[in-house]
Amino acid sequence: MDKYIEFQHITKIFPGQKALDDVSFSVKQGEVHALLGENGAGKSTLLNILHGMFPATQGKVFIEGEEVKFRNALEAIHYGIAKVHQEINIIPELTVAQNMMLGGEPTKGPLLNRKKMEKETQELLDRLGCAFHADDRVGTLSTGKKQMIQIAKALYMNAKVISFDEPTSSLSNSEVKTLFKIIRDLKAQGITILYISHKMDEIFQICDRASILRDGKYVTTLDMKETTEEDLVQNMVGRDVSMFAQRLKPSCVDKNNTVLKVEHLSGPAGFDDISFELKKGEILGFFGLVGAMRTEVMRAIFGADKASGGTVIYNGKALPHNRTPNDVVKMGIGLVSENRKEEGFVKNFNNADNIALASLTKYVRGIFVKESLKQKNSIKVGETVGLTPNDPEFLTVSLSGGNAQKVILAKWLSTDVDVLIMDEPTKGIDIGAKAEIYKLMEEIVAAGKSIIMVSSEMTEVIGMSDRVLVMREGKLVGELDRSELEEERIITYAVGGSQG
Numbered sequence: 001m002d003k004y005i006e007f008q009h010i011t012k013i014f015p016g017q018k019a020l021d022d023v024s025f026s027v028k029q030g031e032v033h034a035l036l037g038e039n040g041a042g043k044s045t046l047l048n049i050l051h052g053m054f055p056a057t058q059g060k061v062f063i064e065g066e067e068v069k070f071r072n073a074l075e076a077i078h079y080g081i082a083k084v085h086q087e088i089n090i091i092p093e094l095t096v097a098q099n100m101m102l103g104g105e106p107t108k109g110p111l112l113n114r115k116k117m118e119k120e121t122q123e124l125l126d127r128l129g130c131a132f133h134a135d136d137r138v139g140t141l142s143t144g145k146k147q148m149i150q151i152a153k154a155l156y157m158n159a160k161v162i163s164f165d166e167p168t169s170s171l172s173n174s175e176v177k178t179l180f181k182i183i184r185d186l187k188a189q190g191i192t193i194l195y196i197s198h199k200m201d202e203i204f205q206i207c208d209r210a211s212i213l214r215d216g217k218y219v220t221t222l223d224m225k226e227t228t229e230e231d232l233v234q235n236m237v238g239r240d241v242s243m244f245a246q247r248l249k250p251s252c253v254d255k256n257n258t259v260l261k262v263e264h265l266s267g268p269a270g271f272d273d274i275s276f277e278l279k280k281g282e283i284l285g286f287f288g289l290v291g292a293m294r295t296e297v298m299r300a301i302f303g304a305d306k307a308s309g310g311t312v313i314y315n316g317k318a319l320p321h322n323r324t325p326n327d328v329v330k331m332g333i334g335l336v337s338e339n340r341k342e343e344g345f346v347k348n349f350n351n352a353d354n355i356a357l358a359s360l361t362k363y364v365r366g367i368f369v370k371e372s373l374k375q376k377n378s379i380k381v382g383e384t385v386g387l388t389p390n391d392p393e394f395l396t397v398s399l400s401g402g403n404a405q406k407v408i409l410a411k412w413l414s415t416d417v418d419v420l421i422m423d424e425p426t427k428g429i430d431i432g433a434k435a436e437i438y439k440l441m442e443e444i445v446a447a448g449k450s451i452i453m454v455s456s457e458m459t460e461v462i463g464m465s466d467r468v469l470v471m472r473e474g475k476l477v478g479e480l481d482r483s484e485l486e487e488e489r490i491i492t493y494a495v496g497g498s499q500g
């Protein structure tokens, strides 16, 4: 069926913000249909309307030719429209079966029929090829497995449509493979898939067609077999952008000047004996597979978690063992955390206030913080990271996911730290802004500062780093200089193969 889901003239106006403007297109039954566009283009808003999270201001949604108007997500789920989103609540204290059946538990008289619940859950898990059990507690499972529970739940509710919003952002390579296999199976069963992602390679791997939004407007729908990456990006961004992570300026590492020296650092999370040096003007890449504990090492350096042993020496001086992030920032080290959604901003602050959070003294004149300086800074740094809307008074919490991440990035770029630790700096960031962020990283090091870049994106690890350290299961296992950076060598270290 060619018009299985049909969006007709959808407009969504939030206070002060038109998120969608007369969007019309349709999705075929049993296809994997990508929704593409820059941060803030309106992708999640459109899905939220489909899922009954809020109504459209104007326009209609049809499924199989019938107009639908879900008043909430539950109504959508009962109709067969399910979603697999990162932020969906899964209750860690409950078992897999209890979580799956939440809201639709099979009853036996007045009591829950536990046996039936576990049996049905196990059948679904087996059907999906999951290597965990219905009676496992969810709290102990990885993100990938939690996602499988959401998929199993969608199947339990007999979903006809399942939407995925950036499903691979926290998955290991093997979990991504499993997910794609499952998506192909779902498709073979006639289930229609909507898929949001900023990762071009996976869109070409898994999607049949892609609809593109730009500034809330529908641009086009393309068949993946007849299109190129350049075509997609051109339609998404509407201007030429560099699609590659690459150094445009010569490297400016000062090999004789060590800014940060980490010696035998270990932590309760399980990383052990981590020693390395960061040079002035260097972009030092940290690569590793999920579970390598790169984030944990950075948090310990930053004082966000306590280290259990080892020393961090900054500009020749050992940092105190009981350091806090506050102390560390004052000394000149910043951390752009991977978990930007949870850690990054104050909910009832606007962009200007959130961006100024780590650099307040810059805006003080006399004894007052000068609002106009904060606003000026917000606009300037906002432009660099491609913030949309680049409005200092806009509440950060109302931004799209990717734009909220840009605010956190902007916050750290506003500071005068000498060492910036960037954990997955382009995660969730659209392709247009990625190139800007790479440019900015080069400017930072050209100004004599240093960057540690934790990244799982091979292209940016290879393209941007002066040197790469590879971690595996809590240990540093390899070091490669820029001239030695090849995907195969890095991966071999990361998975623990022998270097030939």
Ligand SMILES: Nc1ncnc2c1ncn2[C@@H]1O[C@H](COP(=O)(O)OP(=O)(O)OP(=O)(O)O)[C@@H](O)[C@H]1O
Pocket (backbone or CB within 6 Å): 014, 015, 017, 018, 019, 037, 038, 039, 040, 041, 042, 043, 044, 045, 046, 388, 389, 398, 399, 400, 401, 402, 403, 430
């Ligand atoms: N609750 C809200 N209040 C005000 N504006 C909002 C609200 N939710 C979304 N918006 C705005 O609507 C626009 C579209 O946001 P949406 O989340 O749909 O973008 P997106 O394409 O999913 O972006 P991303 O790739 O960053 O996730 C953005 O400009 C955003 O600021």
